[in-house]
Amino acid sequence: MKGERGRLKRWSIDFIFSGPTLIAFATVLIVPFLYGVYLTLTNWNGLSNHHQFVGIANYLQTFQDQSFWVSMGVTVKYVIVTVVLVNVIAFALAYALTTGVKGQNIFRTTFFAPSLIGGIVLGFIWQFIFQNVIVYLGQILNMPALSNSMLATPSGAFWSLVLVSVWQYSGYMMIIYIAGLMAVPQELVDAASIDGANALIRLRAIVLPMIMPAIVVCVFLTLQRGFLNYDLNLSLTAGGPYGSTVMVPLYVYQQAFTSQNFGLGQAEAFVLFIIVAIISFIQVYVGKKQEVEA
Amino acid sequence: MNMTRKFVQIALTPVALTGLVFAGTAGTTYAASPNVTISFLNSKSQIETQLQQAATLFHKQYPNITINVSAVPQSGTPLQAVQALYASGNAPTIYMGDPSDVLQLTDKAVNLTHQPWVKDVNPNYMAPARTRSGQIYGFPFAIEGYGITYNVNVLNKAVGGKFNPKTITTRLALRNLLAKVKKSGVAGDYFAPMNWSLGGHFLGMMYADQSNSPAKVDQFIANLSKGRVNLSKNAVFNGLMNTFDLLESYNIQKASPLAGQYATAEADLATGKVGMFFQGDWIWPDLQTMKLNPNLGYLPVPISNNPKQYGNTQIPVGATKFLVINKVDNTAAQVAAAEKFLDWLALDKQGQRQLAINMSVIPPFKNNPFVPNNPLARSIESYMKSGKTSEFMVTLPSNQWLVNGNAMDKYMAGAQTRAQLAAVITNYWKTNKTN
Helix, strand or coil, rough: CHHHHHHHHHHHHHHHHHHHHHHHHHHHHHHHHHHHHHHCCCCCCCCCCCCCCCCCCHHHHHHCCHHHHHHHHHHHHHHHHHHHHHHHHHHHHHHHHHCCCCCCHHHHHHHHHHHHHHHHHHHHHHHHHHHHHHHHHHHCCCCCCCCHHHHHHHHHHHHHHHHHHHHHHHHHHHHHHHHHHCCCCHHHHHHHCCCCCHHHHHHHHHHHHCCHHHHHHHHHHHHEEEEECCHHHHHHHHCCCCCCCCCCHHHHHHHHHHHCCHHHHHHHHHHHHHHHHHHHHHHHHHHHCCCCCC | HHHHHHHHHHHHHHHHHHHHHHHHHHHCCCEEEEEEEEEEEEEEHHHHHHHHHHHHHHHHHHCCEEEEEEEEECCCCHHHHHHHHHHCCCCCCCCEHHHHHHCCCCCCCCCCCCCCCCCHEHHHHHHEECCCCCCCCCEEEEEEEEEEEEEEEHHHHHCCCCCCCCHCCCCCHHHHHHHHHHHHCEEEEEECCHHHHHHHHHHHHHHCCCCCCCCHHHHHHHHCCCCCHHHHHHHHHHHHHHHHHHHHEECCCCCCHHHHHHHHHHHHHHHHCEEEEEEEEEHHHHHHHCCCCCCEEECCCCCCCCCCCCCCCCEEEEEEEEEEECCCCCCCCHHHHHHHHHHHHCCCCHHHHHHHCCCCEEECCCCCCCCCCCHHHHHHHHHEEEEEEEECCCCCCHHHHHHHHHHHHHHHHCCCCHHHHHHHHHHHHHHHCCC
C-alpha cells in the first residue's frame, strides 16, 4: 500500500514537471502526425466536409507518381552537394578561426550572421541579387556569362539554391565545429607533434576522431535541413524554371494544395519522412561508432 | 486516496482551463451588443488599401458594422489561405476567392440565390457560382480581361499616325505591327514567363477559342480528358502556338526568356521600352503604385490569318473574383452584416462608386453607372459593349496553370518541342484527378 502511494506521488511530481511539455508535444506534434497518417488513407481534397477511406491507394499512387520521384532525385542531389559543401566549408572556417588569427571573433560573428535570416527573406534577397544585381553588373562590365539570370536555366537555378544554402548554413555549422575543436586536448596535439606528426597527420589522426561528435551533429543537421528545405525553394526559384527545381517538400505542398490531392500529398510526405528517418538513423549510428575517448 | 484525488485534480487542470478558454470564445455572442465585427479575406492584393477605405466608408454609413480586411499571403493561392482558416475554426466572414473555389464551398457558404443584387448580374458571369440546381453561392466581385496590352504612344509612333486596334485581326497584321515597332527603335513586346500567365491565361485561349459556344468548349475539354483529341493536329492549338512563337521572336527578353520578370515587364510597357505586353488589366494598380500613368489599350491575340476566325477579334473577359459568405464559424448577426456589405457594394451609390472608381474594378453589375477611370478598363468595356469577348477560362482545374504553365515555360526556353508540349497537355487532361 505504502509502495503504491509512493509511486503515485512520484508520478504526480513527474507530471507537474514534464506534463506541460508532454501535453504541448502531444497536441502540436503527435496528434497532427497521427492525423496526417490517417489522412494518407483517405481521398480528402483538403476542403470538403466529407472524405472516403481508400486504403493504401495513395501509397500505390505515390510509387507511380513520376513527378514525385523526379523531385526526389533533385532533392537527393541537392542534399548530397549541400551536406558535403556545408560541412567542408564550415570545418575549414572553424579550423582557420581557432588558430588565433587576428580578429577571429569578428569573423566568427560575421560568418554566423546569415543563419539568423529566415529562409523566405533570404530567398527574396538572393533572387534580387541573381536576377537584377548580377545581371546588371554583367551588362555594364560587358560580361555575357553574367548578363543572363542564373535562375533562368535548370542547372543555374539548382546551383543558386546550393550557393545560398551553403552561405546560410556554413556559419552555423562552423560554430558547432569551433566548439568541437576547442575541446580537443592540446596535450594530445602537442604529443603528436613531438612524435613527428605533421599538420596533416595531426588533423587526420588526432583532430578528426576527437571531434567526431560535432561531425555527427553537423551532418545530421545538414541532412535533415536539406531534405526538408521548403522556404528557400519556394522564395528563390519557386521550383522554376519549368518545375526543374521542385524539391519534395514543395512538391508535396503543390500536390496537397494546388492539385487538391490532400491524401496523396500526405502519403508522399510520409514516404519522405520514412526515407529521412532511415538515412538519419544510419548516419547517426555509423557516426557514433567512430567516436573515440581521449 | 487523497493523493489520487490531488493527482486527478492536477492532471485535469490544464484540460479544464482549455475548456474554459474555448467556452469563452464560443459563448461570445454579438446579440448582447448591436456592434458587429466581420472579417474580410482579400485576395486582390493590388486593392488592399482601397478595400480598407471602402470598409471605413461603409462603417461611417453603418456605424454598428466594422469590417476587418486582411490579405492572403503573396505566395500560394487564396484557397490555400482560407483552407488553413477553416482548419483552425477561424473562417473569415467574407472570403474573396477564385471562381473555381465557390462551388467547393457550398457546404460552408451562405446561399445567396435570393439576394437583391442577383438580378443585376449578367448570367454568364454568374456561372462559376451557380450549382446545377441553380443555387447561387458567390457574389461576382470583379470583371477582368486580358490580351495583348499595348502602349498607345509607342504604337502611334510606330505606325506614323493614330494607331487603330481594329486593324489587327490576323497574325500577319500583328507581325507587321511588331516589325514596325521594332523599326521605330523599341522592342516589340515583353513576353513574360510566369507559369500562371502562360498556363492559366495564354493557354486558356486554346480552350476558349475552340468555339464561341461555351457548351462546345466544355465538350472539347471533356474530349481531352477522355484522350480523344489529337492536340498536335488541332488548328486552334497550332494557331495559338504560332502566335506564341511570333511574340517570342520579338520578345525583349529573347536571349533568356525565362529571366523575364512581371514587374519589369509592367514598367517597360508603361515607360515605352516595349510596345506590347501580354497581360490582364490587373497590372493597372501596380502602375499607379509606380507613379506611372501611361495610355494603354488591348489587342486580341490572333490565332490565324483569317480575320473572321473566332478569337481573332475577341478578348477573354470574365468574373475573376467572387465573394463568399461563410456560415461556419460566424454568427447569424455576422452573416447579416456581410450580406449588408454586399448589398452596399452592388446597390448603394457610394458602394458602387467605391467598387468601380476607387478600386478600379470593372463591376459585374448592369445597374452600376460608374466606369473605372483607367485606360485598360475602358478598353475592356469597349470590347464588352461591342460583344467582342470570349470566355475567360476561370474554372479550369486548380493545378492546370501549374502543370501546363511549366510545360509552356519549357517550350519557351526551347527545352522541348511543340509536339512534346502537346503531349504534356494531353497527358495532363487524361490523368488529372482534380475536380
